[in-house]
Amino acid sequence: MTDATQSAAIAKPKAAGAQQKFLAFASLIVLLIFFSLASPNFLQTSNILAILQATSVNGVLAIAATLVIITGGIDLSVGTLMTFTAVIAGVVLTYMGLPLPLGILAAIGAGAGCGFISGSLVARMKIPPFIATLGMMLILKGLSLVISGTKPIYFNDTPSFPLISTGSLIGSVFPAMPVPNGVLILFVLALFIGWILSKTVLGRYCYALGSNEEAVRLSGVNTDAWKIAIYALAGGICGIAGLLIASRLNSAQPALGLGYELDAIAAVVIGGTSLAGGRGSVLGTIIGALIMGVLLNGLRIMSVAQEWQTVVTGLIIIAAVYADMLRRRKAAS
């Protein structure tokens, strides 16, 4: 029975996810066509690159959130964890003057460490994920301010640091396509995490935990350890987001980050990942993040009043989740 539950849990997301992904992709295309027709300034290379650039941080955070949400949990600390890791990078690179690779390692390591703590709170101490990560969110917000001395840390001593996000490896090979490295990192990361989710044991347990944790536990799997591993992985990904935002702003802004978790969760949900767990994909999340990025940029390009931009974003989120529910109800009947 446990075998059946597990294999069902693993088989389901693939079969059911395809249609949602197609839908999300179709609405992304519709948005692109709509805005291209609405404003001649929308479909320019520089603006498309600006959209991708604006999406990169939220996209990376959303990938982290996707992992945790698939296990049936939620991570509210992704935004402030990103800030925290940016500050750590600032401390290592600017305050301590260490070389760039150490700063990168420190940021990702700090992220993974915090994820490990969140995971332990959830798995070992049985604190509900919402509460555990809410606590982490506040702790990290405070620590970012404490460690940075409440002021931005600039990376002027590490001139190559901004290149992490704003340089262009692709552009140096194909000058016509100056895709910023931040975007490249987002897509490489998406491929990598997508591979982990679909091809590795960690990925399979990720879905299985979200579908029926009890069944997985009863079949002799150390669910706590796997759950902690997933939170730690998500934390490490937040470290990458921290590096991206810090290198884009050439500074670690300690007051930033609150509210970014909601943007990330919105992208995950638009992309068809279920908040109930057990179902979802990185591809969907990337499309979800792109939909949000395109929408916001398009509305701005059309000079839509700001109060309406927020209203429209809210409508789109509700519409996307409703569409997903309808599809699932149909699949169930």
Place this chain on the structure above:
Amino acid sequence: MLLRRTLLGAISAAALIASLGAASAQDKLYIPMISKGFQHQFWQAVKAGADKAAAEFNVDVTFEGPDTEAQVDKQIDMLAAALAKKPAAIGFAALDSQAAIPLLRQAQEAGIAVIAFDSGVDSDIPAATASTDNLAAAALAADKMAELIGGAGKVALVVHDQTSRTGIDRRDGFVNRVKEAYPNIEIVDIQYGAGDQLQSTEIAKAILTAHPDLKGMFGANEGSAIGVVNAKKESGRADLVVIGYDSGAAQKAAIMDGTMAGAITQNPVGIGYETVKAAVMASKGEAVPTNIDTGFYYYDKSNIDAPEIAAVLYD
């Protein structure tokens, strides 16, 4: 089927709303303003000034800003989108000057004049800066405080934040003035409440509890000042001298009923107006002054209705 209809429905709703917002013609000069905020009354007053200038000079102005003053990256995205629209000139109030430099340089290369407003931009790219001298304004608040408490005693500050230019300048302007001119005044505490009224109330109450002999408090922006007023009322400390900053209906009421002694007001309408005016001039290649001082006033019960004050206060 159903799904597709739902999504298309949502998208066409978006389209409808979008077309409502983008009705104006293309041939007028277009000047986007990227502000530090958008929903506070202060920024709405800046916007009102910008709209006034837009009507007067017959140009199109849009006004945008992030939800909180911490969201440096969101402001950068707004700036990028504004530049994609190829405007004639751009008004910009930087949350973090350094982070914006690459885009501002891009604007400069594209021949788009940049006019900084409010806190300015630490760079030589902006053709002009329209702002309040916050250091001098907060020093004036310190002078008034000294006058009202008789030049001696303990005072405390509730400031909106310790990272932004306005937060730093208003704090330092007040503190430095007290240090150099009033040796008998002791600043016992400086706390930060994010400009949030509730948070500032709690902070101010805690300060009042800790210092029962406190004589005066300075709230460095609208939310901080309201917080101090609330704390004074809730703690029943009728003798406390409160000096605020900016205006707003609640702050004006507090001044009228005597809870607040007085407040510094900037000229937000003037900031918006002067920014658009300078942007129009710069985009036509006319010379603009590098620093446009938009001015500030101290107001209290006695002059709140004077025409030059009433004109710059907002509700």
